[in-house]
Amino acid sequence: MTSTHAFWLAGRQATGEETFDVTSPWDGRLVGTVSVPTDAQVEEAVAAAHAVLDEFAATPAHVRAAALDHVSKRLVERTEEIAQLISAENGKPLKWARGEVGRAVSVFRFAAEEARRFNGGEAQRLDTDLGGQGRLALTRRFPKGVVLGIAPFNFPLNLCAHKIAPAIAAGAPIILKPAPATPLSGLIIGDLLAETELPAGSWSILPVANDKMPALVQDERLPVISFTGSEKVGYAIMDSVPRKHCTLELGGNGAAVVLADWASDEDLDRAANRIATFSNYQGGQSCISVQRVIADASVYDRLLPRIVAAVEAQVTGDPGDDKTDVGPLVDENAAKRVETWVQEAVDAGAQLLTGGKRDGASYAPTVLAEVPSDVTISCEEVFGPVLTVQKADGEAAAFAAVNDSKYGLQAGVFTHDLQTAFRAHRALEVGGVVIGDVPSYRADQMPYGGVKQSGVGREGVRFAMEDYTYERVLVLTGIDL
Numbered sequence: 001m002t003s004t005h006a007f008w009l010a011g012r013q014a015t016g017e018e019t020f021d022v023t024s025p026w027d028g029r030l031v032g033t034v035s036v037p038t039d040a041q042v043e044e045a046v047a048a049a050h051a052v053l054d055e056f057a058a059t060p061a062h063v064r065a066a067a068l069d070h071v072s073k074r075l076v077e078r079t080e081e082i083a084q085l086i087s088a089e090n091g092k093p094l095k096w097a098r099g100e101v102g103r104a105v106s107v108f109r110f111a112a113e114e115a116r117r118f119n120g121g122e123a124q125r126l127d128t129d130l131g132g133q134g135r136l137a138l139t140r141r142f143p144k145g146v147v148l149g150i151a152p153f154n155f156p157l158n159l160c161a162h163k164i165a166p167a168i169a170a171g172a173p174i175i176l177k178p179a180p181a182t183p184l185s186g187l188i189i190g191d192l193l194a195e196t197e198l199p200a201g202s203w204s205i206l207p208v209a210n211d212k213m214p215a216l217v218q219d220e221r222l223p224v225i226s227f228t229g230s231e232k233v234g235y236a237i238m239d240s241v242p243r244k245h246c247t248l249e250l251g252g253n254g255a256a257v258v259l260a261d262w263a264s265d266e267d268l269d270r271a272a273n274r275i276a277t278f279s280n281y282q283g284g285q286s287c288i289s290v291q292r293v294i295a296d297a298s299v300y301d302r303l304l305p306r307i308v309a310a311v312e313a314q315v316t317g318d319p320g321d322d323k324t325d326v327g328p329l330v331d332e333n334a335a336k337r338v339e340t341w342v343q344e345a346v347d348a349g350a351q352l353l354t355g356g357k358r359d360g361a362s363y364a365p366t367v368l369a370e371v372p373s374d375v376t377i378s379c380e381e382v383f384g385p386v387l388t389v390q391k392a393d394g395e396a397a398a399f400a401a402v403n404d405s406k407y408g409l410q411a412g413v414f415t416h417d418l419q420t421a422f423r424a425h426r427a428l429e430v431g432g433v434v435i436g437d438v439p440s441y442r443a444d445q446m447p448y449g450g451v452k453q454s455g456v457g458r459e460g461v462r463f464a465m466e467d468y469t470y471e472r473v474l475v476l477t478g479i480d481l
Contacts, residue, residue: 004033005183008190008205009041010048011198016041020207022184025091025328025361026319032089032184037206042216048201049146049173050221056202057143057171064168065115067196071165072108074192075101082157082188084320089182090156091328091361093319096281103444104161110445110461111165118169118465121474127481136476141469143172144245145223148216150237152229153330154285156182160189162444163226164203166464173202175222181330183207217241224468231381231453238456247457247467249449251381252409254439255292255402257424258299259395262414268303271414275387276310278440280326280365284385285334287454288410288440291382293389294401300391304369307389308353311365326385328361335363338384341377345388348372355385373404381407395420399427409450410439431458 006013015035022031037045075082083097092100121140126132149163160178167174178186190205208216216222217237226247227234234248258271279290295303319327329335339358345368346352355366366386371378377386392398402411410432413424421435431450434441442448449458457467 004035005187006035007037007187007207008194008203009037009045010201010204011194012200013190013194014041020180022089022182024088025331031085034183034187034207037208039212042206042208042212045175045204045206046146046216046219046221049175049204052173052199052201053143053146056173056199059171059199059202061115061118063197064171065112067193067198068108068112068115068165068168070196071189071192072105072112074195075105075108078188079105082185085188086157086182086185087319087327089184090153091319091330092282093324093327094322095325097319100155100158104158107158107161107444107461108165111169114166114462114465115169118462119469125481126475134478134481136479136481138474138476139471140474141170141466142472143170143469145172146221147172147174147224147226147468148219148222149174149176150213150225150227150229151176151178151186153179153182154282154287156185157188158444159228160186160205162228162459162461162464164189164193166459166461167468168198168203169461170465170468172224172468174204175216176203176205177213177216178205178207180207180210214240226457226459226464226467228459234455235453245467247449247459247464248455249287249457249459250409250453250455251383252287252407252439252450252454253291253381253405254288254410254412255294255405256290256412256414256438257392257398257402258293258295258303258414259398259417259420260296260298261416261420263299267414268299268306272303272306272310274438275307276314276365277325278438279387280311280314280385281440283327283329283363285329285383286440287381288442290387290412290438290440292401293387294392294398295389296395296398297391297393300389304353304389307387308367311367311387312354314365316362316364326365329363329384330361332361334384335361338363338382338386341375341380341382342366342368342386345371345375345377348375350375350388379406395423399424403427403429406453407450408452409454410434410442412437412439412441430454 086097126135228249350371355364447458
């Protein structure tokens, strides 16, 4: 894992003049050295993608589908190798890294399926008015242009897959920028795409520095931007290019609501275990990890000790150990930020029930209660293994507490009642409501995205394809209908 990694320029491997090191957040060891494209090479990749736009859009669906199927199958074959790489560069425990590879396998498979059925144009009779007699409209979708995909560090393989696979399925060339902290997993996708027959120039994977991004964002040859990352950066991108199409998948502070009817010992044990697992998986570095628990007053006193016990049962340590549940954060600065936010909450009166300790880049799984509403950890996305628990008097108060946030990505509601489920779906200001589970559930084919400050647009393969394309109508005249 310590060799120098080339990048992918217009479908071929290339190296630049400079390199940077990727190190493990767990023990600081060198994982790999990555070559950085020069400005001229970035220009070459963009020019190649722009030049191949029409050719790629016209590529037969079976060619694009076959390439996507190939990547899916090759990911399966290399699962353990790639999982080890994800764990090394990201600090993600192996159990979660293997799951991430499995999800990327599905993303490319879903994309292959969608490539075969996408764009089956709808026929619309226009003779519903006299002026449309003998006319028929056919609607098809065409790429808006080259996609600039910007991926984050927390799912370094699967969130790259969520940029690349829908673009290829829709026939849109893509320039992918993986996160500087975790570029190696994204570059692996290039290894597999290079084994296919996709047109040269239809894809590039460029590990450029963040300070090089403004020029790419402003480039008129890249009219579609798909960004996953922080709220601050995402909206800065959108504000800088108001005439471009931007899909932004940003932050959240996911809430899990436990209502009064979820009251048996079995119910509460399940809720506590799911909450503990998914407030800490990926080190809490997931946009839909559980950050807030809002429990009905009737179950709060029985639920809280169960949550604390389940959190304390999480196994922390070496991400390379199959038994580890919680590894380090992406770097020590991230852990220090979490430490500062927790201390601020405790100083303001919050009860620290477990955790609250940092060791380098690792932060112990933490539970806080009675957290003041105005401290940072109540208002912002913690992106770490920290959970707050609060009491609510009834369903309406619980739903209001969920909505009392600038974010709106996903929420989980533990209830057995179907009517309550539909009320939650109507009332909660989020992009997704998960009934009977935590907000951390995501199926990669479903529409995924948020409202308010959690972003705009939707991912999920078919929904991303729709974001990358637009409808064009063909009107046929003189048709005997």
